[in-house]
Amino acid sequence: MPPADARPTIPLDDDDYPAYTMGRAAEMLGTTPAFLRALGEQRLIxxxxxxxxxxxxxxxQLRIAARARELVDNGTAIEAACRIIILEDQLEEAQRINDQLRAQDGDGEPQPKTST
Incomplete structure (x- = not known):
C-alpha cells in the first residue's frame, strides 16, 4: 500500500466538490434542469x-437548491425565494460572528467603554 500522502485525495466528504451533473442534480431534487438554471440566473448558486x-x-449547492424548491413549492416566487435564502445566509453569518465576538469577551457581556 502506498504511503498516505502518495494516494490521490478523493473528495468524498467535501461539500463543495462539484460531483453532480445537471441531470443528476435535477433528478435528486425532483425538479427540472430549467429550475436549476433559473437559480443560477438569480445568482443563488x-x-x-x-x-x-x-x-x-x-x-x-444542492441543499440551497432544495431550500429554494421548498419555498417555490409553497407559492413563493423564485426571485423572492432566492432573496430569502440569501438573507437567511447573511443572518446566520452575522449570528456566527456575534457568537465569536462574545466568546472573545469571555463572559458574553458587553465590555464597559473607557474614556481616553
Whole structure:
C-alpha cells in the first residue's frame, strides 16, 4: 500500500466538490434542469463547469437548491425565494460572528467603554 500522502485525495466528504451533473442534480431534487438554471440566473448558486462546459453541482449547492424548491413549492416566487435564502445566509453569518465576538469577551457581556 502506498504511503498516505502518495494516494490521490478523493473528495468524498467535501461539500463543495462539484460531483453532480445537471441531470443528476435535477433528478435528486425532483425538479427540472430549467429550475436549476433559473437559480443560477438569480445568482443563488453558481455551478462549476466541467472541462466540456457542463454544469456541475456540489452537495452544498444542492441543499440551497432544495431550500429554494421548498419555498417555490409553497407559492413563493423564485426571485423572492432566492432573496430569502440569501438573507437567511447573511443572518446566520452575522449570528456566527456575534457568537465569536462574545466568546472573545469571555463572559458574553458587553465590555464597559473607557474614556481616553
Amino acid at each position: 453558481t455551478p462549476l463547469r466541467s472541462e466540456g462546459g457542463h454544469r456541475r453541482f456540489s452537495r452544498y
